[in-house]
Amino acid sequence: MSKAVVFDIQGFSTDDGPGIRTTVFFKGCPLRCLWCHNPEGLSPEPELCVKVARCKNCGKCLAGCNHPDCQQWGRCLHICPSGNISVVGKQYTASELAELLLRDKDIFDSSDGGVTFSGGEPLLQIEFIASLTPKLGGIHTAVETCGYVSERSFSVALDCIDFFLFDLKVYDSGRHKKYTGVENGVICRNLKTLQKSGKPHVIRIPLIPGYTDDEENLRGLAKLAGGSTVQLLTYNALAGAKYANLGKVYPLAGLQPTKTEGHKKYINGTTADR
Structure with a gap:
């Protein structure tokens, strides 16, 4: 892939991996989560x-x-x-994006930070990322992924990315399809591959009131997580405005976040919330 479509680049991020980071948001996602807080990342096109x-x-x-x-x-x-x-949405070549990201290399080095690829689903453009990472001069790389990509794409990601932020949403495959548009078999397979690889990772679980925050779901996700570190993410209620700006309707308009404290008891290894 000679070019990738990026919808945002955010510097000085401290929520998307270790240290101070620049997060690159790629367009295109195979899921259609009802609660998606980055609707501008759904379509692969500008x-x-x-x-x-x-x-x-x-x-x-x-x-x-x-x-x-x-x-x-x-x-x-x-x-x-x-x-x-x-x-x-703007197109970048790997060289163009590398030049931009390397401007903050001193910040990354001094904070043990780096670059995080997010989206959308960045692994849909893994060939581009694989051509980009060698141009980053050893900068630490991370990816935030839903895990719904081919076995080959995930294997390429394991070879070129240092740290994984792996999203888990719904344990039951039927509910997963109802809420995200796809079943979770592919996601579970790639999670097992990640866990067996020994690659550093954190599992992220979004707490969506009435959708993902019930005890049955969280205990099921805890089984999938095994001994992996888990981070609970508070629901972002501010996404509705983004949908309106894109001429879309937000499916969960009016839904309000809940506190995460009561949910930690269901999952071992839970870290700080976001």
Whole structure:
């Protein structure tokens, strides 16, 4: 893969692996989690984003573009007087992205940090990542993955990535498909491969009220986690605005987060919450 589509690059991150890190968010995901907090990462293609809360409804963007089947030529971006329209998703070559990431190498070295690949699902673009990591001059690399990728892709990831943040969501495969769009057999297989590899990793479990935070589910996920370190993630209730900006409807609008303290008793090896 000569280029990858990235929708965000966040520096000075302390939540996505050890030390101070830069997190690269790749577009494209095979799951459709009802609670997804990065909807801009679902589609593999660049998308128009309109900040609807700031829109003045002047109509200039519509008047300036008569193409109902948007081809993303960017005409409306320049017409909007409020600057509310942008394209989410930019293509990078491995060399271009490496040059950008290497600017913070001193920070990574001094904090035992590095670069984290997130998304979306970054392992959908693992060939690109495998071509990128040798260009990073030994910088520590991590990946945040849902685990729903081919056996080959996961094997390539194990060869080129130092640390894994592996998401587990739902233990029962039927419920998993209902809430995420896919069954969890592939995910469980790749988790076992990761655990057998000895590669450093943390398992992350999002606590979605009414969906993933019940005792039965958490005890089941604890079985899958085995002796792995587990991190419980608090539900992010602020994702709804992102959906509106992309012209989408958030399935869990109005859902509020709950505290994680009462859930730790179900899982051994739980670390600090996020």
